[in-house]
Amino acid sequence: MILSKGNKAPEFDLYATPDQKLRSSDLKGKVVIIAFYPADWSPVCGDQMTLYNETRELFHKFNAQLIGISVDSKWCHMAFSENRHLNFPLLSDFEPKGEVSKLYGAYNENTGECKRALFVIDKAGIIQWSYLSPDAINPGADGILDALEEMSNIKI
């Protein structure tokens, strides 16, 4: 089971680039969207991270920061991010493997990868919405935007 609405979002301190870490405390005062996903290099046009890259401007209307997390290494993330021109951080839950994902209930013990799970966390660090998608299905961005809209009373 993934963490659901009302739970405090577990803290994290993970590599965002080969030499820089991102801590949850760095994002204080921001709405945070976390997208856990199984692996870099999904082959389909419009795969989840590519889609969110294009949706970033809509997320920004809600002052929301998007973060991707998988168990891929920081070097793998760097190559993937450059290849897809991603303009949001991908965090590496690599060592100890899946430690943060497990805290969110978003780790798949069978495959050793993250589940495809989404969380929207408010400024106080409380989860306001979460969604677990089947691994093979890209959940899109509509659920995230609906949740952001509900939290902020802003309509876009």
Place this chain on the structure above:
Amino acid sequence: MSVLKHPINSTDHFRGNVKADISLVEYGDFECPHCKLAHPLVNRLLKERGNELHFVFRNFPLKKIHPHAYMSAAAAEAAGKQHKFWEMHHLIFENQDRLSSNLLYLLAKDLNIDIKQFSKDSRSEEVSRKIETDFESGIRSGVNRTPTFFLNGFPILTYDETYDSLLNAVLAESRRLHHGDSAINLLL
């Protein structure tokens, strides 16, 4: 995936029969190879069943991975200002492997489009707003890849890049309308 949140309206480009009781909305990206594959399938469907279908194409350019997607969408919309949206749409897909801004001008010239006006329109706020509105309506409707098709507002989840998968979805919807079957059961 969600249902189509923004119904077909007067800003949409359409083919087929505007009075048909089946609508097919495609969210597509001119530089996406899967959309190129879908293009002749839609053409065939409209050729064979155009009278029963109201087809609409909405822009869903993935700009960061497809550097010519947005300029192509803008070119098609600008051509649309001179009533040549579909002609441009076809030419862009047919020339997908060599897209460039120069090529888009050459295609417009081939269509006898007023180039000065085309150039102005393709950079206009109206055209960029149309593309953004299309994209946002897709995002809010749960579009997660291109092409995504909505049949009478419901996503065709069975589409597998074959003509039969499109046709069968349309036939099922037609049966539902005429025999009262549940759309959900047939499509999902």
